[in-house]
Amino acid sequence: MAHSTGLLFRAAVAILLMVLFFSLALTASAGLVYGAYELGAFTLEHARGRGLVLLLLVAGAMGFGGLVILWSIVPRIDRFTPPGPELTAKEQPVLFQEIHRIAEMTGQQPPTHVYLVPDVNAFVTERGGWMGLGSQRVMGLGLGLVNILGVSELRAVIAHEFGHFHGGDTKLGPWIYKTRGAIIRTVQNLYAAGEASAEVGTVAFVLKAVGKPFEWFAKGYLRITQAISRAQEYSADGVAVRTQGAAALVEGLKKTHRGGLAFSAFVDSELGPLLENKRHAPLGEGFRRFLGAPSVAERLGQLEKEELSEGKQDPYDTHPPLRERIRHAESLDAPWVAQDMRPAVELLADVPQLEAKLYSEWTQGATLTPIDWAESASVFVPDWRAALLDAQRGLAHGTTPLTLPTETPALRELAAKVTGQDTDHVPEDTLQQWATGLYLRVLSAVLVDHGFTPSNNPGEAIAFTRGELRIEPSSLVRSYLRGELGREAWSASWQEAGLADAPLTPADVQQRRAG
Numbered sequence: 001m002a003h004s005t006g007l008l009f010r011a012a013v014a015i016l017l018m019v020l021f022f023s024l025a026l027t028a029s030a031g032l033v034y035g036a037y038e039l040g041a042f043t044l045e046h047a048r049g050r051g052l053v054l055l056l057l058v059a060g061a062m063g064f065g066g067l068v069i070l071w072s073i074v075p076r077i078d079r080f081t082p083p084g085p086e087l088t089a090k091e092q093p094v095l096f097q098e099i100h101r102i103a104e105m106t107g108q109q110p111p112t113h114v115y116l117v118p119d120v121n122a123f124v125t126e127r128g129g130w131m132g133l134g135s136q137r138v139m140g141l142g143l144g145l146v147n148i149l150g151v152s153e154l155r156a157v158i159a160h161e162f163g164h165f166h167g168g169d170t171k172l173g174p175w176i177y178k179t180r181g182a183i184i185r186t187v188q189n190l191y192a193a194g195e196a197s198a199e200v201g202t203v204a205f206v207l208k209a210v211g212k213p214f215e216w217f218a219k220g221y222l223r224i225t226q227a228i229s230r231a232q233e234y235s236a237d238g239v240a241v242r243t244q245g246a247a248a249l250v251e252g253l254k255k256t257h258r259g260g261l262a263f264s265a266f267v268d269s270e271l272g273p274l275l276e277n278k279r280h281a282p283l284g285e286g287f288r289r290f291l292g293a294p295s296v297a298e299r300l301g302q303l304e305k306e307e308l309s310e311g312k313q314d315p316y317d318t319h320p321p322l323r324e325r326i327r328h329a330e331s332l333d334a335p336w337v338a339q340d341m342r343p344a345v346e347l348l349a350d351v352p353q354l355e356a357k358l359y360s361e362w363t364q365g366a367t368l369t370p371i372d373w374a375e376s377a378s379v380f381v382p383d384w385r386a387a388l389l390d391a392q393r394g395l396a397h398g399t400t401p402l403t404l405p406t407e408t409p410a411l412r413e414l415a416a417k418v419t420g421q422d423t424d425h426v427p428e429d430t431l432q433q434w435a436t437g438l439y440l441r442v443l444s445a446v447l448v449d450h451g452f453t454p455s456n457n458p459g460e461a462i463a464f465t466r467g468e469l470r471i472e473p474s475s476l477v478r479s480y481l482r483g484e485l486g487r488e489a490w491s492a493s494w495q496e497a498g499l500a501d502a503p504l505t506p507a508d509v510q511q512r513r514a515g
Contacts, residue, residue, distance in 0.1 A: 013228065017221055018179040024217065025073045025186060032066030032210065035059075054202060061197075061206035068193050069210075072186040075178065080127040083140050084117040085357040095347045099139070102155060105243045106162040111139040118283075118358055120144035120259035124161045125173065137165065143358060146344045147284035148259045148291065152337070153252035154344035156244040163236030176225050183218045187211060222316055229318040237329050245337035246329045253329075257307065257322050258300045259291065266290045270376070270458045277379040280359050280368040282352070284345055286458045289373065293459025377454035377462045380441075384448065387441035392505055394418040399504045401446070401494045404439060406481060411435045436481050443473045446502050471497050 036059045043055040089096040096114075103110040111124065119142035126135035139161060146154060190211035197203040240249045266287050274280055290296055304322075311321035319325075348354060359368055371378075394417030395404075405414055411431050415423045418438070423431065444462070448454065452464035452471070461474035476493055479485035494500045 013224065014175045014179075017224065018175055021179055021183060021217060021221065022073060024213070025069050025182070028210070028213070029066040029069040029073075032062045032069070036063030036066065057200065057202045058206055061203040062210075064193065064203075065190065065207050065210040068189050068207075069186055069214075072189045073182045076181065078178075080138075082113075082115055084115045084361060085354065087114045087116055087141075087354075092347075092349055094349065098151075098155060098347060099158060102158050102162060102243065106159060106166055106239055108162045108165045109137065111137040113137075114139045114141065116140075116354055116358060117142050118144070118362055120148065120256060120263045122157050122161050124164050126171070143283060143354065144259055144263050144287055145256060146348060147287055148255050149252055149344040150248075151340035151342045151344050151347065152244065152248040153255065154347070155340075156240045156248040156252045157256070159240040159243045160236045160249065163239030164232065166239050167232055167235045176228070180221065180225065183214065183221055186214050187218050190214065226316050226318055230313075230320045233319050233325065234328055237325055238332055241329050241332045241334045245339075246332065246334040248337065248339060249329050250326050253322060253325055254304065258304055259287075261303055262291055262296060262300060263287070265296075266458065273379055274371070274376055275359070275363055275366075275368070278366060278368055279371050279376070279379055280355075281371055281373045281376055283355050283358070284351060286373050290458035293457060296459040373458060374455050376458075377456040380444070380454070380462070381448055384441045384445035387438060388445040388504070390418050391438055391442045395505050397505050400499075400501050401443060401504070402491050402500050404504075432481055436477055439481070440473055440477045442504065443477065446499060446504065447471065447473065447497070450499060450502060452497075466497075469497055 039055060039062065040059040043052060043059060087095065096110075099114065100110050113127075113136065115138070117140045119140075121140070121142045122145060123140045125138050125140075127138050128135045139158075141158075145157070149157065190207055194204045194207035194211065197207065237249060270286060270290060271281075271283065291300070307321065308323045308326075311323050313321055313324070320328075345351060360366075391414075394414040405411055408428055408431065411434075412423045412426070415421075415426065415431060415434055426434075444454065444464070447464040450466075452466045452469075454462050454464050456462040461472050463470055463472050465471075471493065476485065476490065480490045491500060494502075
């Protein structure tokens, strides 16, 4: 009974807001167009001189604003684009057994389509039909998510998604999203029209004045509908707790939070450079190693601790804060459920093939060469050598790793020569960051040219080895330029590597290669 009441209330609020908005928009549009006509007719009959021009501008702006509103609220066709490769029961029988079992536990029909997505997330929606009627159920499962959760935690996440079906959220969603889209288009189009007519102050003023009520309505609509979204999350969490237990959901929420914070950094720093160079390495393995890197794990632990102790609710958030969701889950009556500690990725068959499909869609079908993460650092070698050539435009003859400039005036002069830009007003910290990046790439090129092999573990700095020698230029360069590493220690590191006198400038390089 409570479930039905809650659903009816949310549906009633969403429909009421939709009716209010479209009533406001249609009334405003009709009023502005009619007002423009009446004002124009009055002006042509009674006004003269500058007053005539001013009133005609106002009338034109009113009519144009009315048409902008009308155009903005016209429904747009929302075509569904598959978010990733589709998974089938034939190819993934174990995963689909789990999905169907959880669907039965939650009293729901399983989704018609299940997609693998490049994310640390899961979602459900409905496609086809009209405003949620006559549509098909769709589920998305993130490959990043599957790689960091245990089986019980993934079950809880899937149960949570079925909770959205159970709560009617996916039926309600189209009403909210269509209305939200129309509101946002109205505000944006009126603002853009005002900006485009900025040189005609009267027109811009009228259009911006017309847009103000819609801005106020948009803020109120977002606050109310986002509050509905947060209530839906709590309700879906309740379904997960009642079917899978609180422990699995809580741990799944924590891991999903950490993984979500880290995934974009992993893609940008580790995976992206490989894809740009037409290479790919195992995504799941790389992401797990990235999360396990000491510096990454420490930072994520700090962020999680802050979120659990200080996380605050923003009125425009779609999800409650992590600590509030955990508190809510732990407050519910939950059955005891034995925990399946197996990695959730074991539910997937032929993971390399799935990753290949995902990469293909991610890169629009580009041909990629598979490599191991241990050799992924090799893709940076061309960039390092290009940086060395750039640096040679500004480095003095005879420069070696021990004589690289470190003082601000010298760095400013070097940057001006290398970039060809005026650097007199560049902030000192910005200049130091630029020099750090340049020196790191230059010295990496020198190490490779002297027989060192680069290797990296996702989330950690690239290390160079040659026999028993090992050097990490990243920490050395940063510490040296910050003044945290003395010149003596800097020199000792490069002398140990046998590169204290390694030539960096063109003539020196040519002489060494000729020798």
